[in-house]
Amino acid sequence: MSESPILPVRGRPVRPSGRHRRPVPSQLPPEAPALVLAALGDASGAAAELAALIRVDNPQIQVRLAGLDEEAKRLTAELESAARERPEGVTAAIVVPLLTGPHPVADRLIAAAVASSRVAVTVTGPLGPHPLLAEALHIRLAEKGLARADRMRLVNVSSPVDAVVLATVGGERAAAEAQPTAVLLASRLTLPVLVASLDSAPPVAAAAERLRAIGAARIALSPCVVGPEAPDGLVAATAAEAGAEYAEVLGAHDLIADLAARAYGSILSAD
Template sequence: MPTSLPPDAPMLVLAAPGSVEGVAAEIAAVVRVDNPQIEVRLSSLAELAGTLPAGRDAVVVPLVTWADPMVMAEIGKAVAASGSGAVVTEPLGPHPLLAEALHIRLAERGLARADRVRLLNVSSPVDAVILGTAGGEQAVGAVQPTAVLLASRLTLPVVAASLDSEPGVAVAAQRLRAAGAQRLAIAPCLIGHEAPEGIVAEAAASIDAGHAEPLGAHGAIAELVARAYGSQLAT
């Protein structure tokens, strides 16, 4: 990301699939602090068409970890309705930074070691991790690369599963325990506004597993937003 930009540089518009308060507002604040040279706006999908600037370029970054077709379609409709010619970036995942943030969220709950090196005389806090996502079977398929990246960091089995549809985390837990993994944890591959509050805790309780917090305003999310914007400047 350039340290300075011309006055007519594209605006960065964050498109949140849920409320613009809470997590989305926190992410926007971190992006502004880390990148003061960029004008940043935050919008819900419903208000996106009116948020996009007239007569000025804009880069829309969806605040999602996978290309949810409903979210991406709504963004596309809003851009078309605005007549702004704004460019829409890819979602924030899959990406190694996303796996890093998931690892840290697990470590914060004591469900993973903070270091990346497995020592033979140190046991892992859990035997396997379920990467929880929202959006059904399509979401599960989309986050598989992130599951592979996280498994590489943890050197543990990581299985993606849906938090909001069947077959879900219960089936994933059953398969992992049948394979010998008794201590499980759920790592939600969610920023925090994509699913009902409490869905992760409920899923974890249903399978007697620990769980990490959603990604929220982790610095890696803000960095991915800046990278998405910067990649459009480069083109």
């Protein structure tokens, strides 16, 4: 008589760790705050695609999207609408700016909308710095042939470029706060990475010249922007002026959607 097979012991599921851990609980109460994405411009294009990605991956979240017009009226309206659907005394919304770093105009508009709405709201910080942001930048570079698609370094394979300029939008403060992301990206690429600004100091052309002074011949521009915050053509024009090749903006990358959901989830877990 053959032995009975050993059946597995049913236990608690193993909770994934690191980047694979769910950024938001799989179930939320009906009164859970809405996730309101705030994007410069009319909230079309990449912003709308990111909202759709978050909805698909997190159906338990009510995801709203508001463009930041000159008076932030659309964001005010979204906050007021979210509050009407929830009991009094609870946080009606968590506003997540679709920005990789601080942005004076967006920050001012969001603050004005929150004040005007008179709604209980929490506003998160920008999406960076974060290792997932550096990973998304790496992927965009690889898509244009400006970086290897993986992180393995083989001594007999030359790097596609000699150095990278990580470019921000939002003034000098945004450039300063992107330094940790630059360090993370440099670690992934094992290449020099300097931070510059597309709309302020330090300028991209000056950063490219610094890199050439240390022997970098082929330089890549890595725009650390989601997209709506940079005027059309700005990245291409800046790269041409600096004599650099360039990656596409981050846009509706799934890692950016993940970062937005994580920002929302971090507020929930802190309560």
